[in-house]
Amino acid sequence: MAHQTRLHLDGELVARARRLAVRAGQPVVDLARSRTTVSVERATLRLAGLAGADPDGIPWVNRLVDAVRGDVGIGHGVSLPVFHALAADGHSDLLALAQKAASGAVRFEVPAGAAAVRARELASASVGAGIAAVDARRVERDGLVAEIGDPPQRPWIYLIVATGDIYEDIPQAQAAARAGADVIAVIRSTGQSLLDYVPEGATREGFAGTYATGENFRLMRAALDETSVELGRYIRLTNYASGLCMPEIAALAGLNRLDMMLNDSMYGILFRDINPIRTFVDQRFSRQIHSRAGIIINTGEDNYLTTADAVEAAHTVTVSQLLNEFFAHEAGLPDELLGLGHAFEINPEVPDSFRLELAHALLARELFPDAPLKWMPPTKHMTGDVFRGYLLDGFFNLVGAMTGQGILLVGMMTEAVVTPWLSDRDLALQNVRYVMNACGGLTEDFHPPADGFIATRARVVLGEAIELLERICDDGLLNAIGVGTFGIMKRPADGGRGLDGVEEHQDGYFNPATEILEGRA
Template identity: 70%
Template sequence: MSKLGLDPEVVAKARRLAARAAEPVIELARTHTTVSVERAVLRLAGVSGADADGTPWVNRIVDAVRAQVGLEHGIALPVFHALRDHQDPRRLVSARFEVPEGAHAVQAGKRAREAVARGIARIDANRADRDWLLGKHGDPEPPWVYLIVATGDIYEDIPQARAAAREGADVIAVIRSTGQSLLDFVPEGATRQGYAGTYATQENFRLMRAALDEVSGELGRYVRLTNYASGLCMPEIATLAGLERLDMMLNDCMYGIIFRDINPKRTFIDQRFSRQIHARAGIVINTGEDNYLTTADAVDAAHTVIASQLLNERFGHEAGLTDSQLGLGHAFEINPDLPDSFRLELAHAQLVRELFPDAPLKYMPPTKHMTGNIFAGYLLDAFFNLAGVLTGQSIILIGMMTEGIHTPWLSDRDLALENVRYVRRAAGALAEDFHPAPGGFIVERARRVLSETVDLLGRVADDGLLTAIADGTFGVTRRPADRGKGLDGVIEQAPGYYNPATEILEERP
């Protein structure tokens, strides 16, 4: 039963408006492809590795096909037609391509589907392995404690991740190297020189997954692994995550647009394919609404967070994600000097919890108002942890008292883990006792935010989501649909376009 007394009709209206706003963008994604989607198809078909200069073979092949015959018909038919004469995919970069027709097209399509199906079968096997390991080791009770490691060196990340798990972290997030989202290729192999993070590569995924499997057995609880499926290579990184059994991926419908200036069309097309992969792999996505509150006021813009969550929900459902895979994001970012700031935070957090009762919500700690006062910061993080427990959040990304000063040390992480452990233990099932007064401050604030959300979604549905993004509706920043990085990688599908991956992923089990 709703603690906020939300009107079901108002909630239903908000979802209807979100669906109407999302539909033109979904249609865009259904009728277009991108260079990264086509590279992901090749990765599912088993193409891997890079040339002597470090350029992935999938990039070389896609570029060669595009230069000769275009990508309007997809990568699968030209490549698997050419593979009649070139059994080593790496030799394809010098092949002569054509789009086959008739019986040749049927044969190429069959070979392409068989190769891609083997990749999807590996993803299916990884999902079954995860389920088996959860049964063997046990699944920690929520809220799961989520902690970031980010040294830039995968071989330094591994011992930090193991230490964090032993101290109570349930989810290890390996933050990506700064700027990787703007690379239109996925680096190859293990990496040791990232910037404020570690490159997302298939080998780095494999190494960290093996390390966390080992510590899961030691601790008797399954430790989850998170990385980032965003940026110009979103479909490929999602594919590699499925192939290496990652458990969560940062995957937001608008983050790359607003905060990385990636073209909106490119982002939404890539996002749909990546979420189809995540749905099949059983991966929980994490969305990035918390970021809006770092550029916009957390009180004035609260309704934009809810609107984005409802849009993310619709996009996720259309791509096949279940509610249990929608780790919708929000954050504790109201200025602590504001009177009743904690009550406002509780209103927002409880509203999100009630709108998405079956979603594994990801709650982000205070960062915008952290300063050099580490004592105030530690107290603020404790309030955040308490809000998470009171409102039944599913995933709590722990805050660090030194975030306003420098990249936190291991000792800072240890203190942060101690903070959340104390709050969880002391509060226990306090959420059972948390019932805001009917008609009181928290209830009325939540209802007002929901009402503002409905109004906003109505405007977005009428004007178009791409127009709303161009106008700076989310996160203040303006991002027109005809600008931004990666637009030249967007291709409209021609009649006869064939993608064996989407064909398999969209089939009913």
């Protein structure tokens, strides 16, 4: 393993940790493979080209899936009933079918025999065209990166822009790129993860963020393409594929050439109280889309440390990273698309807090040497003292430089206190640039001694992670989540939002998107 000698980790212990993560995660994968959700089925119809919303703003994919579900359920998938109705009743396209279904003018059935074969062929061709469009956007990205060029250094500098108004976000995002940001994240409107539909069109009234919609994705990507040409480096765009519509947002991201998506396997469970089963089914499908689209996912382990103590719970971050790695690999994501998260969240009053941060960050770097790790700034212990906050962010940036992180989210001196001013952002970018210019190569020189504080602490955290994984293997991951193992949030498998949108596969379940994404078509 690259660079492993810096912490003197026991290779067999590392391999054991991964084997335990596979054992802990496999039952959840088996569960996800045997179920579907309303959002998985809606995402499939979006790939088939169904778009738009009714006069009340409810997307036609919701209307159509609800109509199918009312007649025959979704346990067979919606593709066979939908494309059977499309062929048998002579509807011009999916939109016309959805409109008639919403008015109650269509009844759905699961076809058999020759009718089923015909419906399967139509569905596969239609969804296949959507996935071909995702493929084309990936080729387009590769061509632009080759033509324009990547940022000259790592880590990539990641900065959040979100006013609620996409037309205000665009000039702010372009200004941020000109000031040095390599990745622009348009944070989602508060509460969107709890909506069981994706708003339609460009939006101008978000709350502490901007709604994730297909049109907002398209507008921002086009604007950042212009800025990429201007600056001579490809600017990446990030949004959030999480919540009750995770698969649909992943599909829209692939169709609109987003480059990164927040996509953690447990964030929605722990911090949005979304049902665990719904989340694991949805995240598997969404990650298959991300893999096909070449989208880097960002996981959310940093959030655990905003609720749990960052020293006592350090090993839960490592466990979650290992589980996220397994779930990602199983869904087809390679290491280079795996932006595992971690954070600089230790109380600065703790003795040796900086050395502890170094140990935790270097442990993540060495456990996942080929992953573009996402290093998150301090938030929990920001007090409103901007001088202290600026110093903390400087220490955070220094850890990122010393440990070779892949993606560095810009910390603001007013983080978690007020909405930062544009001047706060500019000062924060200056902080990053100074540290990276002054000591960005320190990762080559930083080799803590085997018997020193940093290496010893890293080995302790790895050992605690292995002990926790052993308990999870015995008790089950769903039970571990239920008793508050991660982020001290207790989320039982039968609780939370969205469980009513999950159905077990019936005999003959068919989803053309899954067939194509898993190479079975």
